[in-house]
Amino acid sequence: xxxxxxxxxxxxxxxxxxxxxxxxxxLTSGALLLLVALAVVVTPQALGEPAFFAGTALVFVVTGxxxxxxxxxxxxxxxILLPIADIVAIVAIREGIPQLGAGLFLVxxxxxxxxNYRLRGVITGVALSTVLLWVAWGLxxxxxxxxxxxxxxLIPIVLAFIAATTYSTTQRSTGQRELLRSQAALTEEAFSxxxxxxNYLHEILNxxxxxxxxxxxxxxxxxxxxxxxxxxxxxxxARSAIVHADIVQADQRTxxxxxxxxxxxxxxxxxxxxxxxxxxKPDQRQVAFSVxxxxxxTPLGEPGGGVIVLRDVTAxxxxxxxxxxxxxxxxxxxxxxxxxxxxxxxxxxxDDELRADTHRMVDVAHRNSERLLSLVTDLLSAASDxxxxxxxxxxxxxxxxxxxxxxxxxxxxxxARPVTLVLQSPNxxxxxxxxxxxRQVIDNLLSNAIKYNRSGGKVTLSIExxxxxxxxxxxxxxxxxAPDELSHLFDRFYRTxxxxxxxVQGSGLGxxxxxxxxxxxxxxxxxxxEVGVGSTFSFVVPAGTSS
Numbered sequence: 001x002x003x004x005x006x007x008x009x010x011x012x013x014x015x016x017x018x019x020x021x022x023x024x025x026x027l028t029s030g031a032l033l034l035l036v037a038l039a040v041v042v043t044p045q046a047l048g049e050p051a052f053f054a055g056t057a058l059v060f061v062v063t064g065x066x067x068x069x070x071x072x073x074x075x076x077x078x079x080i081l082l083p084i085a086d087i088v089a090i091v092a093i094r095e096g097i098p099q100l101g102a103g104l105f106l107v108x109x110x111x112x113x114x115x116n117y118r119l120r121g122v123i124t125g126v127a128l129s130t131v132l133l134w135v136a137w138g139l140x141x142x143x144x145x146x147x148x149x150x151x152x153x154l155i156p157i158v159l160a161f162i163a164a165t166t167y168s169t170t171q172r173s174t175g176q177r178e179l180l181r182s183q184a185a186l187t188e189e190a191f192s193x194x195x196x197x198x199n200y201l202h203e204i205l206n207x208x209x210x211x212x213x214x215x216x217x218x219x220x221x222x223x224x225x226x227x228x229x230x231x232x233x234x235x236x237x238a239r240s241a242i243v244h245a246d247i248v249q250a251d252q253r254t255x256x257x258x259x260x261x262x263x264x265x266x267x268x269x270x271x272x273x274x275x276x277x278x279x280x281k282p283d284q285r286q287v288a289f290s291v292x293x294x295x296x297x298t299p300l301g302e303p304g305g306g307v308i309v310l311r312d313v314t315a316x317x318x319x320x321x322x323x324x325x326x327x328x329x330x331x332x333x334x335x336x337x338x339x340x341x342x343x344x345x346x347x348x349x350x351d352d353e354l355r356a357d358t359h360r361m362v363d364v365a366h367r368n369s370e371r372l373l374s375l376v377t378d379l380l381s382a383a384s385d386x387x388x389x390x391x392x393x394x395x396x397x398x399x400x401x402x403x404x405x406x407x408x409x410x411x412x413x414x415x416a417r418p419v420t421l422v423l424q425s426p427n428x429x430x431x432x433x434x435x436x437x438x439r440q441v442i443d444n445l446l447s448n449a450i451k452y453n454r455s456g457g458k459v460t461l462s463i464e465x466x467x468x469x470x471x472x473x474x475x476x477x478x479x480x481x482a483p484d485e486l487s488h489l490f491d492r493f494y495r496t497x498x499x500x501x502x503x504v505q506g507s508g509l510g511x512x513x514x515x516x517x518x519x520x521x522x523x524x525x526x527x528x529x530e531v532g533v534g535s536t537f538s539f540v541v542p543a544g545t546s547s
Contacts, residue, residue, distance in 0.1 A: 018071050021079050024116070025066035028086050028108040029059050032093065039100055052096025058089040080117055083109035084128060091132040094151075095140065103133065103155050110159050114166040122163040130156040211289075211310035213242065214296075217303050219267045228310060231287075235280060244279040252278045252286055266293035266308050276313065288314045338373045345369060392434045392520045396544040399431040399438070399470060403461055406442045410450060419453045421446070425463035430544030431470050437517045438541065442472070444514045445537050449476035457534075469523075469540040476536075481529040489527060 036056050040047060047053050062085045071079065086109040094102040106129045113121030133152055202223070205212050211228030215221045221242055232241050243263045248255055258264060262275055273292045280286035289310040298304040345366040348354060354362065407423045414421040431438075442461070449459040457477040464471040481489065489511055515525040518539045529535035 014072055017073060017076055020116070021066050021071055021076075021082065024112045025063055025082055025086075028083070028105075028112065029063040031105055031108060032056075032059050032086075032090065032102075035100060035102060035105065036093070039097055043097065049096040051092045055089040055092030055094075055096060058085060058092065062086060062089065080113065080121065080124070083112045083121075083125065086112075087125065087128050087132065091129070091136055095136045103151050106155065106159055107162055110163050111166050114163040115170045118170075119167065122167045126156065126160045126163050129159055210312070211308075213263070213308040213310075214305065215267065215307075216305040219305075222305070231279075231310075231312075246279060246281050248278045248282065248286075250276045250278070253282050262291040262293065263308065266306050269295060269303065269306070271295055276317070286314075287312060288317050334372075334376050338369060338376060342366065342369050342373060392437055392517070394432055394434055394521075396430060396432055397435045399429040399433065399463060399472075399541070400425045400427060402435055402439050403442060403463060403472075406439060406446060407461060410443070410446050413447070414450050414459065417450060417453060417455060417457070419450050419456070420458045421450070422458065422460045423462075424460060426465065429463055429465045429470060432542040432544050433521055434517075437520070441514050441517050441539070442474075444511075445474040448511075449474055449478065449535075449537075452476070453478040465543060468543055470543050471538065471540050474537045475534065477534040480531040480533050480535055481527070482531055486527060486529060 033056075036052075036059075039052075047056075062082055066079075066082050087106060090102055090105050090109070094100065110125040110129060113125035115121075117124070133155065137148060137152055202225075205223070205225040206227070208225070209227055211231055212223065212225040213221060213228060214223035224242065229239050232244065233239060235244060235246070237244065243261075247261060256262075256277070259268075262272070262277060265272065271293055275291045276288060277291055278286045278288050290313045292309045292311075293306060294309075295306045296304040345362055348362050349359065349366060403423055403425055407421055411421055446459060446461060453459060453476050459477075460473075460475045462473045462475070464473070511525075518525045518541075521541050523540040525537060525539045527535060527537055
């Protein structure tokens with residue numbers, strides 16, 4: 001392959017050389033032969049002049065040699081003999097018939113030599129022309145006149161300026177040509193790298209198992225990978241299609257409004273992440289996709305289109321649904337016997353005839369049964385939809401009293417750490433809430449703040465009432481949460497790294513349930529945390545009418 005390329009380059013270089021020599025010689029010979037033809041027409045006896053005839057014959061010979069000789073890059077230096085021969089021929093024609101003014105045609109070979117043979121061509125062409133003009137004048141024995149001054153002085157001067165100008169122009173053109181050739185090579189190399197990177201990108205995107213759609217700033221699709229095309233053909237769409245036509249929301253039935261479809265939102269410049277959609281008609285085969293869209297920018301910071309990624313999450317959602325169904329079923333089955341066990345254990349604890357050591361063992365069994373029942377209740381709540389599983393009965397109550405009771409009940413656990421538990425609240429705070437559910441929220445937040453605090457740390461429960469809402473904050477001096485832990489804090493069954501490594505037991509359900517309860521009251525649970533400093537959990541509830 002390398003040899004073939006080298007041979008092709010050598011052939012091209014040789015063809016350019018032959019073409020250049022032929023064009024330069026034909027330009028000179030064509031002008032001279034036209035002059036000779038005019039001279040013969042005007043002065044038929046011109047061919048009888050030996051010098052004129054010899055010069056004309058020499059032009060024919062040089063032209064034929066230039067066209068027929070096999071020029072190559074190796075013998076190209078010998079081509080300088082062609083313009084030298086032309087100079088001799090022109091001087092001979094001039095001396096044959098001086099009144100023709102053929103000396104002006106010395107410009108052609110001088111330009112040829114200056115353009116192709118650099119400085120040596122300039123010097124050789126001008127010097128040879130000057131010497132031959134003066135030698136020819138000396139041989140004829142003519143006197144030095146104004147006409148001779150023009151031929152012997154002015155023509156060499158003009159030839160010198162023309163040769164110098166041609167040389168400098170050629171040098172500049174050669175430099176520009178080299179620069180353009182270098183830039184062209186760099187551009188071609190850059191294009192080659194870009195094409196290679198584009199091919200690599202296509203290969204990579206076609207190897208992944210998730211769908212990818214890319215579009216430019218005009219909204220024109222520029223890339224669709226094989227995974228997405230295969231997904232389209234699976235549902236009977238043509239490979240030329242861009243997105244699935246049948247797409248519904250997470251409930252698997254409700255269609256998306258036209259402008260709310262993920263592809264339309266992405267084209268509108270919106271950025272979103274993990275939007276779950278179902279593809280396929282209801283009551284038929286459906287596939288779930290988690291759709292993420294990101295905008296792209298040009299190096300100048302201008303909008304450059306975007307990319308959409310579709311990941312098949314059908315198996316994940318089906319596994320989650322199966323898990324929730326299993327948890328709900330098992331929880332229902334466990335709840336009834338646990339309630340019965342707790343009842344009989346309470347009856348046993350109330351028996352005054354129970355021995356002390358037996359009472360202690362039954363008490364341990366009772367506490368662990370209560371904990372197990374609490375865990376089963378949390379599992380049952382997590383396995384059901386929050387909007388239907390959480391029943392909230394709102395009534396006007398004293399939130400300050402609820403907070404005091406929670407702090408008192410958890411004081412023993414706080415002292416065991418030891419952790420200081422502080423309540424900052426007015427004496428009475430009227431709120432419109434479900435007292436049992438809000439107590440569950442406060443207990444959970446305080447319990448976590450105590451569990452994951454440092455020995456000798458502090459937990460502060462503060463209540464700040466206002467006209468419309470009441471703000472509740474639980475602040476601790478614990479280990480804090482990393483940003484990646486905060487993003488998963490409310491996921492079901494999620495426990496932080498510090499929690500998993502500690503001896504503190506938990507199911508990872510409490511925070512999700514707490515947030516659902518707060519949302520049922522029209523608010524939301526927010527968290528601010530710093531690793532090594534502590535965390536603050538905050539939420540608001542409606543104020544009572546008497547506050």
